[in-house]
Amino acid sequence: MKKKILVVDDEVPVCKMLERFLLKKGFDVVTAFNGADAIERLKEAKPHIALLDIRMPGIDGIETLKKIRELDKDVGIIMITAVKEDETGKACMKLGAYGYITKPLDLSYLENCLMLKLLEMDAK
Amino acid sequence: MPYSKIKALVIGGGKAGVLFLGLFRNNPSVEILAVIDIDSNAPAIKLAQELNIPTGNDYKKFLKNKELSGDLNVIINLTGNKGVQKELLKFRPLDVGVMGSYITNLLWNVISGHAQTEDRLIRLNNCFLKFGTDPDENIQLLVGVCGELLQATCALYNRLDKGMLFSVGQWNTPPTYDPLTKPEGHICFDVIQRGGDDIFVVRNLQNTVYAKTDPNVTLYGLRTYVGRAVKHGREYIGSLCVVYKEDVELDDKGKGFLGIIASAVGIEEERRRVREELESSKSAFAEKARQLEESLKESAEARSVTLSILEDTEDTRRSLEDTLIELKATQSQLIHTAKLASIGQLAAGVAHEVNNPLAAISGEAQILLMEGARDEETRTALQTIVDLSKRIAGIIGGLLEFSRRRELKRENVSVNELLEKGITLMTFQPAMKNIRTEKDFSKTPLFVFADANQLQAVFVNLMLNAVQAMESGGVLKVRTYVEQVSAHGKRKTDVLKVGMDVVNIEITDTGPGMNEEVMRRLFVPFFTTKDKGSGLGLAVSYGIIESHGGIIEAESEVGIGSTFRVRLPVAENKDSNS
Numbered sequence: 001m002k003k004k005i006l007v008v009d010d011e012v013p014v015c016k017m018l019e020r021f022l023l024k025k026g027f028d029v030v031t032a033f034n035g036a037d038a039i040e041r042l043k044e045a046k047p048h049i050a051l052l053d054i055r056m057p058g059i060d061g062i063e064t065l066k067k068i069r070e071l072d073k074d075v076g077i078i079m080i081t082a083v084k085e086d087e088t089g090k091a092c093m094k095l096g097a098y099g100y101i102t103k104p105l106d107l108s109y110l111e112n113c114l115m116l117k118l119l120e121m122d123a124k
Numbered sequence: 125m126p127y128s129k130i131k132a133l134v135i136g137g138g139k140a141g142v143l144f145l146g147l148f149r150n151n152p153s154v155e156i157l158a159v160i161d162i163d164s165n166a167p168a169i170k171l172a173q174e175l176n177i178p179t180g181n182d183y184k185k186f187l188k189n190k191e192l193s194g195d196l197n198v199i200i201n202l203t204g205n206k207g208v209q210k211e212l213l214k215f216r217p218l219d220v221g222v223m224g225s226y227i228t229n230l231l232w233n234v235i236s237g238h239a240q241t242e243d244r245l246i247r248l249n250n251c252f253l254k255f256g257t258d259p260d261e262n263i264q265l266l267v268g269v270c271g272e273l274l275q276a277t278c279a280l281y282n283r284l285d286k287g288m289l290f291s292v293g294q295w296n297t298p299p300t301y302d303p304l305t306k307p308e309g310h311i312c313f314d315v316i317q318r319g320g321d322d323i324f325v326v327r328n329l330q331n332t333v334y335a336k337t338d339p340n341v342t343l344y345g346l347r348t349y350v351g352r353a354v355k356h357g358r359e360y361i362g363s364l365c366v367v368y369k370e371d372v373e374l375d376d377k378g379k380g381f382l383g384i385i386a387s388a389v390g391i392e393e394e395r396r397r398v399r400e401e402l403e404s405s406k407s408a409f410a411e412k413a414r415q416l417e418e419s420l421k422e423s424a425e426a427r428s429v430t431l432s433i434l435e436d437t438e439d440t441r442r443s444l445e446d447t448l449i450e451l452k453a454t455q456s457q458l459i460h461t462a463k464l465a466s467i468g469q470l471a472a473g474v475a476h477e478v479n480n481p482l483a484a485i486s487g488e489a490q491i492l493l494m495e496g497a498r499d500e501e502t503r504t505a506l507q508t509i510v511d512l513s514k515r516i517a518g519i520i521g522g523l524l525e526f527s528r529r530r531e532l533k534r535e536n537v538s539v540n541e542l543l544e545k546g547i548t549l550m551t552f553q554p555a556m557k558n559i560r561t562e563k564d565f566s567k568t569p570l571f572v573f574a575d576a577n578q579l580q581a582v583f584v585n586l587m588l589n590a591v592q593a594m595e596s597g598g599v600l601k602v603r604t605y606v607e608q609v610s611a612h613g614k615r616k617t618d619v620l621k622v623g624m625d626v627v628n629i630e631i632t633d634t635g636p637g638m639n640e641e642v643m644r645r646l647f648v649p650f651f652t653t654k655d656k657g658s659g660l661g662l663a664v665s666y667g668i669i670e671s672h673g674g675i676i677e678a679e680s681e682v683g684i685g686s687t688f689r690v691r692l693p694v695a696e697n698k699d700s701n702s
Contacts, residue, residue, distance in 0.1 A: 013484035021491050055476055082479035083472045084521060086577070103483035104513050107490045 009053035035059030049076040136202030137166025259396035267293030276366035282312040283362040309337030315363035352386040471527035486513035558597030571695040593635030601632040
């Protein structure tokens with residue numbers, strides 16, 4: 001079964017680029033450009049992993065993280081940010097994200113992160 | 125017929141004798157043959173002896189002695205003794221006259237006049253001696269002596285003042301006497317109005333118009349008035365008078381005396397006037413002085429008030445100044461903070477705005493590279509895009525770091541531990557493949573009071589620099605030790621004072637070293653010798669260490685290598701679990 005990845009980022013080029021990458025890597029991709037849409041997509045698509053951008057208009061990434069966690073305890077969440085802030089990273093980890101990566105993204109690193117989590121999920 | 129002297133015998137050696145001698149001794153018409161007195165110490169006897177006039181104590185003897193009394197023309201009996209007179213008339217030679225009571229009386233009058241005058245003058249003199257500074261008191265004394273010596277019933281000095289007659293001086297006036305009266309009808313008033321220096325005499329007052337007009341006449345039964353006007357400058361201001369209940373004819377001498385005293389009163393009035401003027405000018409002066417003093421006081425008060433206001437103002441100004449300085453400091457701090465906050469925000473904003481497009485750029489390039497099957501040129505180009513994107517990110521990251529004001533969480537941290545972690549991080553650096561690490565840590569843990577993250581960042585930065593300086597390999601040496609700052613040598617700084625215990629962390633590389641120019645600009649923000657460097661690392665590190673009360677030093681030798689030394693004060697409390 002193809003693994004589903006939800007990509008949430010208000011930056012459309014970034015979102016598109018990630019979508020392209022993930023598709024090439026054999027994932028199913030669902031995108032959202034804001035937090036509210038992200039929740040909706042999550043409910044619909046039930047992705048395995050969500051990539052959440054932190055700085056977004058409306059509901060920001062962290063709120064989205066909380067909401068997602070409320071809805072789905074299992075989905076793996078990686079936070080992505082353009083502004084590296086260690087405190088924020090730690091906070092996100094505590095809120096249930098398992099990764100915190102910064103832009104510009106190292107795509108092979110991202111791939112590794114995804115694979116690790118999916119392997120872990122498969123193992124359960 | 126040729127004029128011949130009268131030869132006289134003087135009997136009586138008392139005052140009359142003295143007077144006689146005085147009067148006639150130089151008189152060419154009179155020759156005093158002798159002066160006789162029972163008392164050989166009588167004054168005239170003594171005077172006669174001085175004048176080489178023969179003296180004796182027994183007139184009978186003298187008369188019997190024809191030698192002595194042969195030429196005698198007249199006997200002057202000055203004894204005033206009727207018995208002696210009788211005897212003389214018996215004993216005198218026939219052709220010798222005896223001048224007794226008449227001449228004696230005459231002489232007595234003269235004498236008594238003299239004596240009286242003398243007495244008066246003495247008493248007047250005594251009166252003057254009693255004078256004080258108060259003219260009215262002196263006038264009183266004068267009026268008194270006037271009344272006494274003229275043997276008056278009463279004596280008065282009336283001054284005309286502000287339309288009223290006031291008895292400045294009164295002597296022997298009855299208790300009912302009113303010193304202050306309206307002048308009209310009073311004799312003294314007439315005297316004043318008449319003026320002049322002559323003596324004004326009114327006798328038989330009861331029969332004059334004054335009996336009706338001057339109440340004192342009938343009140344006190346006055347019969348004689350003798351008075352004189354007293355001058356005050358050019359004006360007649362008062363009258364000095366003596367009044368008698370009897371009908372008295374004051375002799376010239378008495379009048380003269382009154383005149384003298386009136387003049388003396390005049391002098392006192394003058395004095396009084398001068399005094400008044402002086403007083404008024406004194407008081408005017410005093411008033412002026414007082415006013416001046418007042419105004420000085422006021423101005424002094426005003427001045428002191430002003431001064432105190434000024435002082436207050438000065439204080440206020442100073443405190444305002446201080447407040448202003450504080451405010452400015454606060455403001456600049458706030459601005460700084462705001463700036464920093466805004467810089468932080470700005471940096472974050474920049475980071476966001478730059479990193480997002482970069483992510484897209486880099487990501488796309490990475491995807492293209494991933495797809496493979498491109499020519500070498502294209503792949504290189506794509507790789508360049510990816511690499512340089514990372515560099516831009518690094519710069520942005522550095523800026524973000526630099527602008528960030530993080531809450532420091534300071535605690536006692538083990539320097540050695542942090543360095544160990546840093547070294548571990550280094551192992552992931554590709555260049556570390558060719559680099560040997562030498563650890564020379566202190567035997568005992570070294571603690572500093574610091575924010576672990578920040579310190580870690582500094583160590584990593586320094587180690588990274590060292591590693592990056594040794595691209596073709598070398599030795600990374602990390603050494604820690606504690607030392608006490610000594611007075612000698614170059615080890616003391618502004619911050620690290622003599623006697624302080626200081627932790628030293630030395631990171632040494634065997635890279636190419638740095639020349640003077642590089643050394644000079646080491647800690648300047650954005651200064652870098654690297655292609656891939658933001659130039660913020662050392663600047664930020666320096667700031668971090670400085671804020672911890674420490675210092676970063678750099679030593680380098682071109683061709684040999686460089687050492688960076690972080691020096692921090694030893695933590696006071698060596699409790700490692702804060």
